[in-house]
Amino acid sequence: MKSGFGIIEVMIALAMLMVCALAAFRTIQVCMHAAHYSETMSRAAVLCRTQAASLWAEPQASPALSPGWHKDPANPIIEGGMTFYRFWSVQEAELGLRTRVYVAWSEKGRAASCEFDSEEEAEASVQPKVTMSGLIPSWP
Numbered sequence: 001m002k003s004g005f006g007i008i009e010v011m012i013a014l015a016m017l018m019v020c021a022l023a024a025f026r027t028i029q030v031c032m033h034a035a036h037y038s039e040t041m042s043r044a045a046v047l048c049r050t051q052a053a054s055l056w057a058e059p060q061a062s063p064a065l066s067p068g069w070h071k072d073p074a075n076p077i078i079e080g081g082m083t084f085y086r087f088w089s090v091q092e093a094e095l096g097l098r099t100r101v102y103v104a105w106s107e108k109g110r111a112a113s114c115e116f117d118s119e120e121e122a123e124a125s126v127q128p129k130v131t132m133s134g135l136i137p138s139w140p
Contacts, residue, residue, distance in 0.1 A: 043079050044103040044130040051086055051101045052132050060138065065090055065097055069118055076114075085114040087122060096137040104129040 005013075051072070058064050072086035088101040104114040104127045116122040122129070 039080070040082055040105060040128075041130065043082060044084060044105060044128075047077060047079065047084055047086055048101050048103040048130045048132045051088060051103075052099065052134055055088065055090075055099050055101070056134070056136055060097070060136075064088075065099075065136070067092055067097075071115075085116075087116055087119075089119045093135060096135055098133070098135055100131060100133045102129055102131050 055064060064070060067090050070088050070090070072088075075085045077084045077086060082105060084103055084105045086101070086103050088099055091098045100119070102116070102119075102122050104116070104122070104125070106114060107128055114125075114127055116125065
């Protein structure tokens with residue numbers, strides 16, 4: 001009787017090890033992608049909230065609060081090595097001005113254009129984006 005492992009047992013053990021290693025590498029890859037996407041979403045949310053706060057602080061006669069579609073003159077915004085585009089719309093409402101801020105960015109595998117010419121175009125786009133709506137009250 002021989003002691004030790006035969007070639008078949010060694011090949012089976014190596015195949016099982018390879019399957020486990022591939023699963024581990026794929027898990028690491030998915031985690032890294034999720035971490036990158038999470039960081040991008042966080043940066044976009046901060047840019048969105050910053051613009052919303054800036055609009056809130058503007059006087060009501062400011063050009064930034066005129067009704068219509070506005071593109072940030074700083075576009076494209078480079079933040080943390082990523083490129084973002086910021087837009088906002090202003091509409092008159094019964095109690096003041098309704099604002100909606102958009103921050104969009106490009107991702108691999110999607111169309112690279114983030115230059116929206118209207119709110120409808122931004123809404124219809126498949127580009128990843130963060131939006132924030134608010135009401136700036138009119139004071140008598």
